[in-house]
Amino acid sequence: MRLEGKVAVITGGASGIGRETALVFAREGASVGIWDFDESGIEVAQHIEKNGGKSFFARVDVSKIQEVEKALEETEKELGNIDILINNAGITRDGFLTKMASEDWQKVIEVNLTGVFNCSQAVARKMMERQEGVIINSSSVVGVYGNVGQTNYSATKSGVIGLTKTWSKELGKKGIRVNAVAPGFIATPMTEKVPGKILDMMREKTPLGRLGQPEDIANAYLFLASDEGAFVNGAVLQVDGGLVL
Numbered sequence: 001m002r003l004e005g006k007v008a009v010i011t012g013g014a015s016g017i018g019r020e021t022a023l024v025f026a027r028e029g030a031s032v033g034i035w036d037f038d039e040s041g042i043e044v045a046q047h048i049e050k051n052g053g054k055s056f057f058a059r060v061d062v063s064k065i066q067e068v069e070k071a072l073e074e075t076e077k078e079l080g081n082i083d084i085l086i087n088n089a090g091i092t093r094d095g096f097l098t099k100m101a102s103e104d105w106q107k108v109i110e111v112n113l114t115g116v117f118n119c120s121q122a123v124a125r126k127m128m129e130r131q132e133g134v135i136i137n138s139s140s141v142v143g144v145y146g147n148v149g150q151t152n153y154s155a156t157k158s159g160v161i162g163l164t165k166t167w168s169k170e171l172g173k174k175g176i177r178v179n180a181v182a183p184g185f186i187a188t189p190m191t192e193k194v195p196g197k198i199l200d201m202m203r204e205k206t207p208l209g210r211l212g213q214p215e216d217i218a219n220a221y222l223f224l225a226s227d228e229g230a231f232v233n234g235a236v237l238q239v240d241g242g243l244v245l
């Protein structure tokens, strides 16, 4: 078991990639804190507990610092010190530059970028006291290449790469590794909103000829979170089947 005795917090752990990650991490021996806006995260926590694991759900909007601080306090009380933070919560509000409403710009920045900042700042302060920890951020293939119709989303996912590289330098010295995963197109509720025509195009452009599955990303998070990734810091691991946009 690669995460025996570890405590991991997964934001956005109620759905898609985050849900799968919670289940994989629990199977690998971690106690799992699920921080999500979506109350169905309770069922993920219950499923883990029924299978002999330890889990705790906190309803939290990651863009609100007071809610993050409350969730951190409750999670530490229930599960202990946090060893691993997966900043996985994210949203889309797609539109072309010339048509994008400023609320859609703001909302995506607040969740995908400020949310990552809030959770990392709160948890990193605690990790620094213990001089150890792992933070993994969710970027995207569109943060690497850009994508038509995703001005707000691609800006946040490129921004996450900047945060990852900066924090790997600031926190690496304190024993905390910081990396990012940049998924390609993954079959989750998020991509259910994408028109089928676009998904077919993405599948065709992907050398491996398929969309990714949540476990493809959960396994990348697992590698980076475990001691197998002990010398990986400041990396952006592209898990996209070779897709180039």
Ligand code: NAP
Residues within 6 Å of the ligand: 011, 012, 013, 014, 015, 016, 017, 018, 035, 036, 037, 038, 060, 061, 062, 063, 087, 088, 089, 090, 091, 111, 115, 138, 139, 140, 141, 182, 183, 184, 185, 186, 187, 188, 189, 190, 191
């Ligand atoms: P998903 O199925 O939509 O899951 C995201 C989860 O985050 C949902 O449970 C959502 O709750 C929650 N969430 C949204 N806003 C939140 C907030 N303010 N505070 C706390 N939780 C919040 O998405 P996914 O596809 O698994 O994506 C996971 C991550 O991977 C995201 O960061 C996404 O940008 C990234 N990613 C995904 C893909 C892909 O193709 N799927 C590709 C590249 C990167 P609600 O359901 O209530 O909104």
